[in-house]
Amino acid sequence: MVTRPVRVGGAVIGGDAFTVVAGPCAIESRGQFMTVGRHVRDEGAAVLRGGIFKMRTDPHSFQGLGPEALAYADEVRRATGLPFVVEVAAIEQVDVLAPHADALQVGSRNMHNYYLLKELGRTRIPVLLKRGFAAELREWLLAAEYVAAGGNESIVLCERGIRTFEPEMRNTLDLAGAVWARQHSPFPVLVDPSHATGRPELVTPMCLAAAAAGLDGVMVEVHHDNAAALSDGFQALTLEGFSRLTRALRSILGALGRPLSSPVEEGFSPAG
Ligand code: PEP
Ligand code: MN
Numbered sequence: 001m002v003t004r005p006v007r008v009g010g011a012v013i014g015g016d017a018f019t020v021v022a023g024p025c026a027i028e029s030r031g032q033f034m035t036v037g038r039h040v041r042d043e044g045a046a047v048l049r050g051g052i053f054k055m056r057t058d059p060h061s062f063q064g065l066g067p068e069a070l071a072y073a074d075e076v077r078r079a080t081g082l083p084f085v086v087e088v089a090a091i092e093q094v095d096v097l098a099p100h101a102d103a104l105q106v107g108s109r110n111m112h113n114y115y116l117l118k119e120l121g122r123t124r125i126p127v128l129l130k131r132g133f134a135a136e137l138r139e140w141l142l143a144a145e146y147v148a149a150g151g152n153e154s155i156v157l158c159e160r161g162i163r164t165f166e167p168e169m170r171n172t173l174d175l176a177g178a179v180w181a182r183q184h185s186p187f188p189v190l191v192d193p194s195h196a197t198g199r200p201e202l203v204t205p206m207c208l209a210a211a212a213a214g215l216d217g218v219m220v221e222v223h224h225d226n227a228a229a230l231s232d233g234f235q236a237l238t239l240e241g242f243s244r245l246t247r248a249l250r251s252i253l254g255a256l257g258r259p260l261s262s263p264v265e266e267g268f269s270p271a272g
Pocket of ligand 2: 232
């Protein structure tokens with residue numbers, strides 16, 4: 001099936017270029033988000049990520065800064081010029097987050113939240129829809145259909161690992177499933193090896209595999225001080241690790257004749 005490119009701010013996901021979405025698991029402070037944001041921008045990310053309302057397994061763990069982080073997001077988005085994607089965890093957060101973001105992410109735990117998907121279908125903001133960690137591929141595409149049925153066809157899919165019997169990794173990256181989704185839907189498909197593997201040493205190899213498999217990009221978590229991170233520090237790439245990733249991606253993509261996506265599509269000039 002022909003892939004329909006999705007514009008996220010000035011970036012385009014699903015065209016010829018390969019898109020790197022990067023940033024911390026959660027926005028923790030102005031300084032943390034600025035440091036990571038500037039680094040990933042300088043090294044080749046086209047879209048910035050960073051959670052504000054987190055969906056944590058443990059209710060006693062860091063839940064995200066909440067509304068305090070909106071100003072940090074605005075500032076880093078402006079300073080870096082990168083479009084920003086953030087997870088929306090509940091219907092009432094759609095209106096809170098949309099003015100500050102270029103795309104809203106539906107997390108793995110919310111892929112089956114059909115009323116949230118319907119609400120996003122009523123908006124015209126791009127939606128990055130993660131696969132539920134226990135969702136079949138067809139259920140994932142039907143979840144996308146919930147958004148599209150409302151008239152919002154700006155949808156990007158993201159495979160983030162599924163639960164299997166294998167305990168060595170946080171999840172199992174279903175790379176074949178990601179390629180299948182791209183072949184059976186009109187939506188661009190990313191993979192998120194940070195959540196899929198939970199191991200930074202596996203993130204780069206899986207990103208290279210995604211590029212070689214013809215997928216549209218990757219989402220990776222990056223932190224400047226993993227040991228101090230308030231969420232998912234164990235799986236984040238360091239700043240240097242992120243630089244190594246984009247160097248390796250550039251050489252694979254070069255061989256394939258594909259560029260890395262830039263945050264501003266050529267010929268695109270932001271209004272105002
Ligand atoms: C995330 O990307 O911040 C996240 C929570 O991922 P997932 O929904 O895939 O667990
Ligand atoms: Mn995370």
